[in-house]
Amino acid sequence: MTRSERPYRKILLPVDGSESAQNAMRTGLELARLFGAEVTALSVVDITTFSHNAQGYMLPDLYVYADKAAEASVMEAVKEGESMGVGVKGVVSRGSPSQEIIERSGEHDLIVMGTHGRSGASHALLGSVAEKVVRFASCPVMVVK
Numbered sequence: 001m002t003r004s005e006r007p008y009r010k011i012l013l014p015v016d017g018s019e020s021a022q023n024a025m026r027t028g029l030e031l032a033r034l035f036g037a038e039v040t041a042l043s044v045v046d047i048t049t050f051s052h053n054a055q056g057y058m059l060p061d062l063y064v065y066a067d068k069a070a071e072a073s074v075m076e077a078v079k080e081g082e083s084m085g086v087g088v089k090g091v092v093s094r095g096s097p098s099q100e101i102i103e104r105s106g107e108h109d110l111i112v113m114g115t116h117g118r119s120g121a122s123h124a125l126l127g128s129v130a131e132k133v134v135r136f137a138s139c140p141v142m143v144v145k
Helices: 019-034 047-053 055-084 097-107 120-126 129-136
Strands: 011-012 036-048 088-093 108-113 141-144
Touching: 011 019, 011 097, 019 036, 019 055, 019 108, 019 141, 036 047, 036 055, 036 097, 055 088, 088 097, 097 108, 097 129, 108 129, 129 141
Parallel strands: 011 036, 011 108, 036 088, 108 141
Antiparallel strands: none
């Protein structure tokens, strides 16, 4: 398969350390290995939850904890990619996870992401990052349960 025949050259893997994101990460890395694609593992520290739940003096501690967790999720993807012979670029950012993923979708040919599978009131109140990404991303999205 030549470079021009490859359907996916750049794959975006949103990671957050959850079981569903880890399943999606493995699927995305396998696709990258098969297609010879470049991979970006993205972890977004959701600052919108901090603005609702934190007050004043606790906020810096929460950011440090969240940043470290995001970095660990990205490093896990980088290490897993290395073990499979796939190069993975790790990126950590702050913002709204769905918005960050959607904004980066234009730079990629495919997004492979997990879903937490919430339904009912939980889904209605919290929304779904995966659902927003599927609706508004500039490239195809594969959602892995």
